Amino acid sequence: MEGLRTVMGMAVVLGIAMVVMLPEVGATRWTVGSNMGWSPNFNYTIWAKDKHFYNGDWLFFVYDRNQQNVLEVNSTDYESCNSDHPLHNWTTGAGRDVVPLNVTRKYYFISGKGFCFSGMKLAVHVENPPPPPVASPVNSGSPPTYHARIIIPAVFTIGAVWDAFLRFW
Ligand SMILES: *[C@@H]1O[C@H](CO)[C@@H](O)[C@H](O)[C@H]1NC(C)=O
Ligand SMILES: *[C@@H]1O[C@H](CO)[C@@H](O)[C@H](O)[C@H]1NC(C)=O
Ligand SMILES: *[C@@H]1O[C@H](CO)[C@@H](O)[C@H](O)[C@H]1NC(C)=O
Ligand SMILES: *[C@@H]1O[C@H](CO)[C@@H](O)[C@H](O)[C@H]1NC(C)=O
Numbered sequence: 001m002e003g004l005r006t007v008m009g010m011a012v013v014l015g016i017a018m019v020v021m022l023p024e025v026g027a028t029r030w031t032v033g034s035n036m037g038w039s040p041n042f043n044y045t046i047w048a049k050d051k052h053f054y055n056g057d058w059l060f061f062v063y064d065r066n067q068q069n070v071l072e073v074n075s076t077d078y079e080s081c082n083s084d085h086p087l088h089n090w091t092t093g094a095g096r097d098v099v100p101l102n103v104t105r106k107y108y109f110i111s112g113k114g115f116c117f118s119g120m121k122l123a124v125h126v127e128n129p130p131p132p133p134v135a136s137p138v139n140s141g142s143p144p145t146y147h148a149r150i151i152i153p154a155v156f157t158i159g160a161v162w163d164a165f166l167r168f169w
Contacts, residue, residue: 026056026129027054027056027057027058028054028057028058029057029058029059029060029098030051030053030057030058030059030060031060031062032044032047032059032060032061032062032122033047033062034047037061037062037063038061038062038063038068038070038111038120039063039064039068039120040068040115040118040119040120041118041119042119042120043119044119044120044121044122044123045121045122045123047122048122048123048124052127053101053124053125053126053127054101054126054127054128054129054130055101055102055103055104055126055127055128055129056101056102056129057101057126058098058099058100058101059098059099059101059109059122059124060096060097060098060099061090061096061097061098061099061109062095062096063095063111064095065093065094065095066095067113067115068095068111068112068113068115068120069089069091069111069112069113070089070090070091070097070099070109070111071083071086071088071089071090071091071109071110071111071112072086072087072088072089072090072099072107072108072109073085073086073087073108073109073110074087074108075106075108075123077108077110078108078109078110078121078123081110081116081117081121083110083111083112083113083116086112090109101124101126103126104126104127104128105126106123106124106125106126107123107124107126108121108122108123109121109122109123109124110122
C-alpha cells in the first residue's frame, strides 16, 4: 500500500505539471517599451512597428508615477501632443497601468505634462486574432489539432489518476 500511495502521489503531481506546462495561448500582455518602460527619449513607433496587437491583448505601462501619466487621445491630439481633452485617462496613480485592447481599432496614447514632446506617444493598431491553424487536406489523416492532442490526454490522465488516488489513499 505504501508504495502504491507514493506512485499515485507522484502521478498526481505529474498530471498537474502536464497541465501547468501547456503552452500559453491567446492574449499577450505587452510591457510598453519593453525594458525601457514608458519613459522619455524612446521611440514607441519603432517599438510597436514589428509587433501585432490582437483584440484581447493588454498594454502594461510602467513609469515614474510622479512624472508621467497615460492618456488615450484621438489621432489629432496624438499628432499635436495635446493632452487637454483625453478620450480616457488610464492613469491610476501607481505608475503601473493596464489598458485592455478590447476593440479592433487604432489606439493612441500620450503622456501629458509635456512628455509627449519628448517622444512619449504610442499608436497601436489592434487587429482580430488570426484564426487557429486548420489541418491541411494533405494531413487530414493526422490527429486534429495540437491542443486536442495535448489537453485531452492530460485531462483523461488527471481524471484517471485522481480516481485511483481517491480509491487508494
Ligand atoms: C480630436 O478631438 C479634438 C478635440 O475634441 C477635435 O477637434 C478633433 O477634430 C478630433 N480629431 C479626430 C480625428 O476626431
Ligand atoms: C488622471 O487620473 C488620475 C487618477 O485619478 C488623476 O490624478 C489625474 O489628475 C488625471 N489626469 C488627467 C489629465 O485627467
Ligand atoms: C473594454 O474595456 C473597457 C475597460 O475595461 C470597458 O470599459 C469596455 O466596456 C470594454 N469594451 C468592450 C467592447 O468590451
Ligand atoms: C520615431 O522614428 C520614426 C522612424 O524613424 C520617426 O518617423 C518618428 O518621428 C520618431 N518618433 C519620435 C517620437 O521620435
